[in-house]
Structure formats: structure tokens, C-alpha cells
Amino acid sequence: MRRHLLSAGDLSREDAVLVLDTAEEMRSLADRPIKKLPALRGRTVVNLFFEDSTRTRISFEAAAKRLSADVINFAAKGSSVSKGESLKDTALTLQAMGADAIVVRHHSSGAPHRLASAQWTHGSVINAGDGTHEHPTQALLDAFTMRRHLGDLEGRRVTIVGDVLHSRVARSNALLLSTLGAEVTLVGPPTLLPVGVASWPVHTSYDLDSSIVKSDAVMMLRVQRERMNESFFPSAREYSRRYGLDTRRMALLPDHTLVLHPGPMNRGMEISADVADSTRSVIVEQVSNGVAVRMAVLYLLLSGSNVPIETPVGES
């Protein structure tokens, strides 16, 4: 494994499978009376969140605590960031406190990369979502959830629907799923597919009905109203009718097809309530798998020696 996790695209197929296999072992911990492992005892994990989050922050915190790490939660609101402290000074402070890993969510794309490459900190940097760029642990937990239901993802068809332009989840999923051998189709209105999507390892389509009938999994993306300062589509109703997953469209899906959503959902917008609560929906499972996947990432990045060792030390 590498030292940082910044992009789902950095993971080789072996790395990705190692994370998913490790997560499988971590998941069994949830059934045990003592949900704690000593692997990261004495390590410090900082959750550095410049942007709001429920699922990601809580599951990183739970993951680090289950591995016995010390967790420091840092939210930009209520810290010196609101007095104008820069990312660099914040990072130097965390370094001085001895952070072994920094889990960072930032509204600017590339902030985790800057943090990792600028040598402000010696710890591992884990990208927990940066702007409209990437969210690799979400892609890993989506792949993990799909793999549990569908088996090996080689040749499986995954359709990702909606606001791809603003979605870091879509980008990370497209990269990771194609690494794992799945066939990814992005579906959305032309205004919400990013420029340059032709160079991604995916197919694209503007028509949802024709794409979903041959899918093994359908991932609905949230319409990110907070990032939309222009009109990307005429009305919410029209969007919902053309790109929302409702009961009629669900009936078109093959029997085994899964429905995923990274959350938080806009019920009635991109997904209707009865689809979200249906038996094909694995949305709640995605959240509980998130803890196992993040434990796997933290374990693989942090449990070994900090210094890469060329030759193995003589074992006693």
C-alpha cells in the first residue's frame, strides 16, 4: 500500500482488492462482543473537516476508535480557521501534536494533495472528499457493498446517474470500478456531465431507461443544490421525471440489480421514497460497510512501520 490515499485512481487492482479483502475481515468485528482491535494503539488520527459531513466523519471516527487509535476531531467551524488560519498553519499545528494520519475533507479540490505533497506533515493523508474532485473511501465502500452482493465485479455493469459534474463520488467510483474490471456508464443531462468525460474510462448516456435495463447496480447521485449557482436543468420536476429513480423505473431493473446512493438523499428528487426503502436498496448497508472499509484503509496505511523498509527485518 501507498502512504496516502488521495485518489481512487492511485489504487492498483491489487491494492483495491487488498483493501476490500481486509474490509471483509474488519466487518466480522461488528458481530463480536468486544468491537475493538489493538492494531493502531498509540496512533493519533485527526479528522480535519472543513466541510459539513455526517456519515463520513462519524464512520472515520468509529473506524479509528475500533482500531484503538486516539481520535482528534477538528471542524473548521469553531476553530481558528474562522479567524483566517490557513491550511498550512493548521497542518503544522497538527504535525506538532503528532498526528499519524490526517483525514481531510475540504471544499477545494486538491487540498488533500497539497497537504500530502507539501511536507507540512509526516503523517498519512486520507482524502475524505475534496471539492468536486474525489472521495476514494466512498468509492471503496460502494465497491465493497456491490462485491458482497454481486461477487467479483469483473464485467459487471454499473450505472451512475445524475449530477456527475459536481460529484466527487462519481469520479472516484468511475476510476475504482474500472480498475476492478466493471463497466461503468454515466447517465445525466448533458449540462451535468463534466467537460472531458470522454477521457474517463466510462461510457456516457443521456437516456436513463435504456441504460438501467442491463445494469447490475444503479447508483443514484445527489443533486447538489449547494454547488449549483447556475441553472443546469429547467426544473426539479423535469429532472426527477427524466433522471429520477421511481417505482416505474425500478420495475425495469433486472431482479438482482442493486440500488445505491451515497447519501444524503433528496427523497422525491433523484430517488423516490419507495425505491429508497425497497429491498433492492442497499443504502443503509453502505453506511455500515463504510466503517469496515475505513478501518481497512486506516489499518493498511498506519499499522506498519512509518519508514518503508527495503529488506524485511529478521523476525524473532
Next chain:
Amino acid sequence: MPAPAARVVLDERDIARALTRISHEILERNRGPADLLVLGIPTRGVPLARRLAARIDEVEGTVVPSGALDVTMYRDDLRLRPARTLEHTDIPHAGVDGKTVILVDDVLFSGRTIRAALDALNNLGRPRAVRLAVLVDRGHRELPIRADFVGKNLPTSLTEEVRVSVAEVDGHDEVLIATGSVAAATGEAR
């Protein structure tokens, strides 16, 4: 550098006899198969545990549960090396509470793996008793740990390597002892 010499110390039939004897010793010590749970430590302890459980079953006609206990995250040398891959832990549904757990490993060396296993077991519940069965005890303990059931006591020097092969993992049953620098380089021995 002389070519490292490898010598067979236990062949397939020796291993079979040792496992049969150990299964009888376990039954004798436990006064029957009641509440036994045989847990192997990956990789090669797991098939050995399964074979011991099957032999106890043959003798007593009672199914004895067996499983696997991965100790990777409890090791004391976790931070000295790059992150290790986890092995599968498989605890029978009834759990370990109140059971007499027989831990099974291929080689007993420093005792550190067994220390980790005791910690791992502690997080799973409270067994009535824990006993240790090993195929080979090669000495050089670094912790106050001893085996209750031993296939073969094998006095070794620290430069030697004990290499256990089991059919389920390696395709054949064999215990080798290798001398020379290969032993230190491969780090297979524990």
C-alpha cells in the same frame, strides 16, 4: 556460501501419528469431547486444527467444532514491518464462552504468536480453559509460554529454519529443518 541443507524431520506418516496421539491426549486431558473448541492459527494451524477435530470425532463419535483465529492485529511486531495482510477469523457461532479452547499452531518458537492469540481470544469471550497444541516445538522461547500437546520436540539453533508443509496449503505433509543463511533470509520460522 555453502548450499543450505534441508533435512526431513517428520514425514507424512509421522505427522499423521503425531496428530492422532495429540487428539487422544486432548480427550484424555479433557475427559471426553465435551465443550471442546479447536482453533487453528493461520495459515498452517487452521488445517491442523481441522484434522485434530476430525480425529476426535472418529474416536468419540462427537462433532467437535473447529475454527480459525487470526492474530495479526494483536502481534507485538506490527509496527516493525509494513502492514500485514489479515487472515480469516472463523469462530463457530456458539462462541468461546465456557469452552475449553485448544489453540493449534504448526511451530512453537518465541511464544509471541501464542501471546497474541491469547489476547485475541480474550476479546472474543471467556473460555473455561485454553490449551496449546503444536506440531513442532523448536525451543528458544522469549515469553513464559509452553505447549500442552506437542507433536515433536525439535531442538534447533537460531540459524536453522523449521519449515512445515501441510497438504491443504502446500500440497503435501512434511516438516523440514534447513540450515544456513536461507533460514534468516526467508523469515518463515516463528
